[in-house]
Amino acid sequence: MKADLLAEFETPEALLAAVEELYRRGYRVLDAFTPYPVHGLEQALRLPRSKLPWLVLPFALGGGGGCYGLQAYLNGWDYPLDVGGRPPHSAPSFVPISFEMMVLATALMGVLIFFALCKLPELHHPIFEVEGFAGASQDRFWLGIDGRDPALKRGTTEALLASLGASRVAWTGETAKAAETSEAVKKPTEAAEEVPGAVTKEEPS
Amino acid sequence: MIHDAPRFQGGRRLFAASLGMSVLGAAGLLAGLLVNPDRLHFAYLAAFAWAATIATGGLVFLMICHAMRAGWPVALRRLTETIVSALPLLALLFVPLLFGLDRIYPWTHPEAAADEHVRHLLEHKRPYLNATGFVIRAGVYFAVWGVAGHLLRRWSLRRDEAPELDVDGRMNGLSAVGLPVVGLSLVFASFDWLMSLDPTWVSTMFPIYVFAGGFVGALGLLTALTCAAQRAGLLPGLNGSHYSALGRLMLAFTAFWAYAAFFQFLLIWSADHPHEVAFYLRRWEGPWKATTVALCAARFVVPFVMLLSYRLKRRPGYLAVVAAWIVVSHYVDMHWLVIPEARARAWFPYHWLDVAALLFFGGACVAFTTQRLRGKRAMPVGDPSLPRALQYESL
Structure with missing residues (x-):
């Protein structure tokens, strides 16, 4: 799991609802970062039993x-x-x-x-460069989507997350630098009625 | 919100069947009184020890849950109380044994001991090991267990009807204060009833061994009862996590039993004192050798390996089969403790009187506790912590 697109939620309920909705829309490689164990999150994320x-x-x-x-x-x-x-x-x-x-x-x-x-010890992880991510260990609930997720589409997923109630949406590490030209990152559109993949916006290089 | 669970109204067929079993067993025991009264007493003691250790194991579980204000076991509290509620009947069924003490306990007649050293030892132990003391102590044990079990059950039942009643403090206090007393009474009961079958043999691990077996037996019975009660619709809201928790407890105490059993053996085997190893030598000769090996497999290896499985612990039907296996293997354990002391040289260690005693005790306890649960709910519906207990979730 290598969270490439991150979204911040204010409440655990909003996070759970967002995970369920993303799963319904075909997203499969999801992760969550919460300050305490959230009831039902493991089931929502469909995490497999540990090997x-x-x-x-x-x-x-x-x-x-x-x-x-x-x-x-x-x-x-x-x-x-x-x-x-x-x-x-x-x-x-x-x-x-x-x-x-x-x-x-x-x-x-x-x-x-x-x-x-867990690929530990890891001295640096780009996820910590995301602004406000420290809240994941305090009072915010973060959702991560892996870049390898087939349903992840730059331009539409950000809008979808915003429509699900995300207060912040951000790309991590190299993908963030590459995405700096993208409008969608800075201003997630209000409505996201598009099903991922149905509408293709311009892809950043 | 008060959780609702239906009252237990059925069980008439179970009651009739278990009463029939018990009557059949009683007839067998009466026949045994004419045919082989010595063997009858040993068979009776083995079945009694089986039932009594399970009931007291249930009592300890109940008191531990109250003492630590445990969360999820609240959902299974009434069924635990039902297991414990067999204690008054067991006290009554202990009485016939008192008329045959001289048939099973060699300390009742030290002068008959052939060996001078043994005679001396028995005389030395007489201030403790004598019939009067035995009867008085048994009375004290049953009084301690009976009072603790009765009070906890009565307070719990009373709150079913009056949920505003606050009995948590009382239950918690009684359990915290009572646990050491119950623990000590269990230690001395296992000395009196089981270890003194060979009054020259001593093992300080023995009470722990007996308790561990009874505790895991009680957990097994509780699991089987839970599965049956849930299938009968008496436990609405129970989920797989509760079974998983029961399964984990059974796994832990199966390992604990093995620990007690092995270290009792290892210490005696290392020291190699003649009067200590006699206990194991008796169980390693003739037909007993196979039983000893089978006991290790049945009591430890099989349940341990089965209960390791994550999936099995979440399937009530399968878990109940393992639980029933544990309850039965606890009888084999008690039989293994008691019967070799009969010193009967038979090629086959089991006797039809064992079956009769088992039918009698099993039937009588099931019939009695079924009757005591009738009209009550199988869950403590008045307990304010029940909704939280039902939300219990473990991954």
Whole structure:
């Protein structure tokens, strides 16, 4: 997700309504930035379940199984020790350490994979250059549309967002510079009865 | 706005069926009294322990929810209270056991112990392990549980009719003060009723093991009841998140049970003291070995792996099957704790008297609690926090 077109809303209700309307009009790559979790937003955005549990599973099994294997190899085969007459391969005594290693491997890899999935750490993101975006962590509700969204049309989408109640519409980063010539960015038209794609305005270079 | 839920009026067929089951079980138990009275007492104790640990597990769940003013469990409070409401009946059904203490508890007759050391130990433990103390303590346990369960249920029911009544403070206070008392009484009840079957064996983990099993059993029963009540239209407004929350609790306490079970075993296995390992050796010889392995699988591996699934926890029908499985496996657990102490050398550890006791206790408790819920609503409609509990959502 790489929010290219951003829109600011005053209330969570307006944001939710806008997300629903955009989805109805064929927009699919949407994201939202809110100061607190908004009830029903995940469903409205149709966010899929996280892949994290499945990605972590092999590390859980590998960490636990590998640690059990290591203990079995060391104590049972490589250097057997007689501890109170027990057999060298005594499963019960291997369980706590295998369990701990499973938890360690799972938690550590969980954090690392989570960072990788979020593409973190990221030292700079153009989204923060957008004027007023800091409000997303205070009292404003921002909606983002990815540039790869097939329904996104420069010129019409801005107007549509404004008609949905956006108090501010802005492009991010390079696209913002490229769009500086576009009238639509600065003055979103009042009405947006056009279905995206139906009317094609002049495309900026 | 006051949420409305219909009153529970049906259940006549359930009542008749469970009463029939209980009568059938009682007939079997009476026949057992003539055929094999010793085995009968062990079977009776196993089924009693099964029902009592589930009812007390429900009580602890109810009190924890009140003590921490939990949100979503309000929607399931009445059903939890219904599980707890079996306690007076269980107190009554405990009485027949008192006439057969000498058949199951070796500490009732220390002089009969063959081993000198054991005889000495039993004499030493006599100030605690004696019939009078046993009866008085059982009375105290049932009084503590009964009073806590009764008051919480009565206040909750009263508010159904008079929503303006403010009983939150009372419920919260009683639960906060009562939880340590109930916790301690559960510890000593498991010492008295189950651990003293082998009076020379001690394990400080044992009460936690028994409680963990009963708690997850109560959650299982609550889940199955919730599913049934919702299908009967008694719980309008309940959603998949409530089931998911129940599923997560069952998952957590299944893991907790396994933790208690494994560490009790690990400590005893590491120390390798003859009088401690005897408990496990008895359950690792002959036909019991298969039961022990099956118990680990049925009580931990199967429910744990099933409950990991996100989708399963949101499908009431499937979740109820896992929940019922947990309730049944809790009986296998109690059977595994009690019956090997009968020291009966049989090639097959199960007996038709076990089935009779199970029918008797299961039937009697279902019939009794069905009757107690009749005419009441299956949700605490007077509780002002119910609408919020029904809006509960977890992703």
